[in-house]
Amino acid sequence: MGKEGIRYAAKVSFDKPASEQEVLHNRWHPDVPFAGTIKNGEIVKIECVDWTGGQIKNNDSADDVRNVDLTKIHYLTGPFEIETAEPGDILLVEIQDVQPFEDQPWGFTGIFAKENGGGFLDELYPKAAKAIWDFEGIFCSSRHIPGVRFAGLIHPGILGCAPSPEILATWNKREGELIQSCSHMDRIVAQPPNTTNVHAGSASSDIKEKVGKEGARTIPGRPEHGGNCDIKNLSRGSKVYLPVHVKGAKFSVGDLHFSQGDGEISFCGAIEMAGVITLKFTVMKGGVKELDMKSPIYIPGPVEPQFGPGRYIYFEGFSVDEHGKQHYMDATVAYRQTCMRAIEYLRRFGYDDYQIYLLLSCAPVQGHLAGLVDIPNACTTMGVPMDIFDFDISPHVKAEKKDMGSCAYASS
Amino acid sequence: MGKEGIRYAAKVSFDKPASEQEVLHNRWHPDVPFAGTIKNGEIVKIECVDWTGGQIKNNDSADDVRNVDLTKIHYLTGPFEIETAEPGDILLVEIQDVQPFEDQPWGFTGIFAKENGGGFLDELYPKAAKAIWDFEGIFCSSRHIPGVRFAGLIHPGILGCAPSPEILATWNKREGELIQSCSHMDRIVAQPPNTTNVHAGSASSDIKEKVGKEGARTIPGRPEHGGNCDIKNLSRGSKVYLPVHVKGAKFSVGDLHFSQGDGEISFCGAIEMAGVITLKFTVMKGGVKELDMKSPIYIPGPVEPQFGPGRYIYFEGFSVDEHGKQHYMDATVAYRQTCMRAIEYLRRFGYDDYQIYLLLSCAPVQGHLAGLVDIPNACTTMGVPMDIFDFDISPHVKAEKKDMGSCAYASS
């Protein structure tokens, strides 16, 4: 046998907009046409654009982040027809590898402006900011956050099979009710279907219009199919078990991350990148009933970075907010406090808060639900690996404030 | 030098009630008298009763759990005077070892009845239930949950320094406001000071009365001092950094756990036990300001059980509840769903739901905050180590329903 390689199920172009490429789409809908066919048992490579479809540039200004058009994100590659897959089956997807493109060895982490996207800490940090990361093999470092370097736990942020019409209707009803019930709130609580900038792959204009009107936005993960789960450990070697809802599965993937922390707190919080994912597909007939599965399950791969448990520093947070208000068993409030404790600790070394906010979003931090039963305080923890810093951040070393430069900000 | 050992700073008795032992107490209050003195830099052993002070028996009925008197729990050993410690210092506590008593090689996990304590899943599982665990060296197994055996990540559920009067006042105000604002709710949201069964160590009756009226209940962890954090990884070799609020620190410890899962979901959800903890104390002068510390931090020890990342099966949950209602970014709702997914998966092997609920509470499961920014769905995950089962629970093996017996239930 001579030279050969693994088949590409889809290639993307960087010479034309994501919105014009037929192998991409940006809505979950059963009617988006197939972008290709993959055999049961086959291993293929699939190219993906970055999650903004190229809106963010490798420069030192966050104007692009501030002005990002959120109707033009999350271009997924697919949907693919997986031969023999039918509703009720499980699609087992093994992540054999994920790589950035060789000629694009960089990625970015963004903090969205509070008025355009926001993030987990936007009440405290409302400005747009950005860090560019350079990839050096399996490692990355950033001129915007000096003193830090780590191996990426590289993974896809989004993967899933298309919803059936019934499931799609459930999503739209459920999220619509939330929007209605929260109409008094001063923030966007969910993204309903939106025809602006809808991309439905190679769909005819009729289908595209239908997809725009009904199609689920890609932003949230959803229990019935997974989708945008942003699970940092879904890296090389992982196996994901996805329920199939339509004939041929209509599997899509995108939003590749070089690395992410638990929570992905700054929203555009992973190290976002374009790249290639190598996947193996296996259909497990009748698997949904067999496993009594309502949401995806997964088994991580064997090659996570290992720091040793004693090389993490853990911060604790409780469901008492920054105004001293006691919340009842609210893990979301607790984790926000946990993040604040980490920021306060790390700013002693000279970082500004936005740098740390970016770092905690994308570095391999461990976010744990420690205690959820001791009323009224939920307790969560965040473990920050000390070895990602090139200086000693342990509590026993006197913190020395260094000049840590700045992340990229938007012009004012 | 001849035979010698590490000094016991306190011993407990199993021949008289916890409420009569002067080295124990069950409230956080600055006026509880010192139970002993420990030098800065000293290593000592401290004996602890189990968290119910002996109310739960090694038998096959959960009547004791159903009838547990919640005013008689959490007897902590201490408070100890740590020489030279003053407000503003950090007390570094190194956990050198934790051991059950040699003649009590067993512990228990309880599900409290919804009307007496409850737990994370009490809407679904309102009955009292119990599992007894036998300790075999570093391992444990239970006649009430067959097919499972694991090494304990042994740790204290509660440790902390006494609050200052000011901090105590803050707690009472803050939690009081919550109680008031939730008065319409059909559940107890917090435990205010309660004079019933107050135990203030060797305090005079005046002081004891004061401690009863003002003293904070030990149930929740609190940001200012830690307390009942129930952090499963705070095991042998860990270092905890605790803020000191009163002269001499008044350090207390108790609620030893042979093992616990992230979340400790069934409330009495760890493997509760009596035992001995070996601690080293070091005062870091002025440490609170130096580390800009508002809540405790910790660094885990190097000896956690290692299963390999590929030996976990991970379940995903989202903030859509079991009635199909969409919640906005609620990690608590998401984790409850995650637990349900694990229960559904494991019941296929013949376990009943209460057995699994008990198991997920006390086995070393990993609960992660995966994604907290993709509106409206928070996503959490729970990783269950497959190697704690003596049969193969991986998705590729057909589940065989076995006779798994029963956990202990209350008589009806």
Place this chain on the structure above:
Amino acid sequence: MGKEGIRYAAKVSFDKPASEQEVLHNRWHPDVPFAGTIKNGEIVKIECVDWTGGQIKNNDSADDVRNVDLTKIHYLTGPFEIETAEPGDILLVEIQDVQPFEDQPWGFTGIFAKENGGGFLDELYPKAAKAIWDFEGIFCSSRHIPGVRFAGLIHPGILGCAPSPEILATWNKREGELIQSCSHMDRIVAQPPNTTNVHAGSASSDIKEKVGKEGARTIPGRPEHGGNCDIKNLSRGSKVYLPVHVKGAKFSVGDLHFSQGDGEISFCGAIEMAGVITLKFTVMKGGVKELDMKSPIYIPGPVEPQFGPGRYIYFEGFSVDEHGKQHYMDATVAYRQTCMRAIEYLRRFGYDDYQIYLLLSCAPVQGHLAGLVDIPNACTTMGVPMDIFDFDISPHVKAEKKDMGSCAYASS
């Protein structure tokens, strides 16, 4: 049920010599009488003396090491009758726990004098030396080797079943031939049977004499039964599969180590201690044939200290000796060179060579057979965990020579 615990199969005394205790013995021979009986499936505790039977003291002189009587070491506890075990079976021994005695929280590491025992580097380091280690829970530190502290990977140095008469004869013949063929060498190459200070438990004087004349010395491990394997990873949670050669198995155990490095290079190179081991015994009928087993196998436990692979510094050695002589594929020579490289590296911090020799013997260093096929050089490596030092030993930090005191030496 009330108070209870795990049964002690044997207790030792520190008030009378090891040589007078009937539960101890110091030869491998099928005729040593049973010291007790253990059921198939039973978990028991077994007490052990340290490997010198108390000859080494907790002081600052190595006179005791220099003068050690090597006919009075390795008192093993047993042999135990394991019910139902017969030749051809496998005895599965699960190590549930190992603990030092609570009132003897210390151990020692010795370098034997070249003329009395020697060690792996005795050509270079011929003097007797000693380090005393204090146990602080799962950690140990030594006044004789400052700057170092680590969690012990606690384990038994010796465990095995008695040989059959045939196997014993094989051993004596095989080792006798070696002694004869090496009679020109300037060193003791094996220890033949020796009647001096033989201890055969409760044996009658006839049996005792026979055991002395024929019984195998306990120093080497041997392929047919394991014995003195000195495998550092045989720690809590490990399962060892031992071939049974005589009816009832006649299982013995001893030589407990708080910690040891791969190679145990200084001979008395582990942290030797007295203590208690908790074991579970299971007979696998006909297992030897079933597993086609000629030497013991084992599966480590899940709780080894984890430093993370990037927290080791690895030294390389080749089969070229310190005189520049090229040896052919000799891994023993290569590992000696590897040890020398580590000593040279560490002495830059102020340690003297004997301190490092002691440390590399007992700390959890990883000794690997890297390459054994690239003629003529065998290549071995030794990984030293950097986190056992309380200062930074990484190559990027300028080594600062500190006052590191001294290990204990013999008086001159």
Place this chain on the structure above:
Amino acid sequence: MGKEGIRYAAKVSFDKPASEQEVLHNRWHPDVPFAGTIKNGEIVKIECVDWTGGQIKNNDSADDVRNVDLTKIHYLTGPFEIETAEPGDILLVEIQDVQPFEDQPWGFTGIFAKENGGGFLDELYPKAAKAIWDFEGIFCSSRHIPGVRFAGLIHPGILGCAPSPEILATWNKREGELIQSCSHMDRIVAQPPNTTNVHAGSASSDIKEKVGKEGARTIPGRPEHGGNCDIKNLSRGSKVYLPVHVKGAKFSVGDLHFSQGDGEISFCGAIEMAGVITLKFTVMKGGVKELDMKSPIYIPGPVEPQFGPGRYIYFEGFSVDEHGKQHYMDATVAYRQTCMRAIEYLRRFGYDDYQIYLLLSCAPVQGHLAGLVDIPNACTTMGVPMDIFDFDISPHVKAEKKDMGSCAYASS
């Protein structure tokens, strides 16, 4: 900034023989001309051919292995001039990544015939054999060894700086003396300089002749510079510290391995492949004296596959050979026995011995020097990760002999 990538310091061709490419060479000699220049601090990519320079084909016959021309192997890429490097410096080489070529997703493991190369077990297994491995992202599997699949711990087998003339003279003298002293032995013990098929890069014919006459063969690693160390853990993220002996360092690299076991026992025992390595170079001025370094040291990367210690099965071997002869403290003999124990265990599942010999050579097995001081028996161990098999190989499951096909053999 637009598209860009990491610079290639050297590219290889698969359209012409390795012997004709100026960026390759196959001897260690200070006069091999530079193949390129790399800045201090630079990150570059370097392409490498496989260690046979293309002699082995992706087919089902081992004729190519049997007939391999051992004078045409180990074509290294380089030597590179590292700017500012001078004798006495250390060259720090960080391995940022190693990848097979995208269009050559396969590699091979070979057993050389005893009369042409041989291997660690050639007395027992004298025939030529081969296994082809297919790469699926980070995993590999082989049609010649069914039932096995694992993530590669990908690494370079050879890297080092050129020797000075003095060091080269030492090597030739030292190995020449061994050859002389072993002239009675029935095997080749070392490979002296050989002018046949010498390749000295772009050297003039004079220089090439000199390199042929004096140049050291690449087969053994050597203490003074490392070279062919075949250290399986020198994978992504590792840092290697190499002594510099000539101006500009003259660094070379090659012999990429997708995976290897400790010992690389079958000689061509790794999964050999062509590919690309990404390296970062940093010169540490005067580092050799500073670190008192005689042989390379290294620090592994953080991303080794993690199986968990309890997922290995360990075999023990002692320095008693297969004829029952007792050797004195010979770790090489002991490791050979250890390998035999693993082969005996695994053949029960239907594998033939050559398949297992190949597998133990290239899978990530752990080879440890357990005990080296208990005269006369050295004890070594080999840990085989159970999770690389797709069936359960643990001792508690009855071994079922399956049809495991065959590895590739040479025609007779």
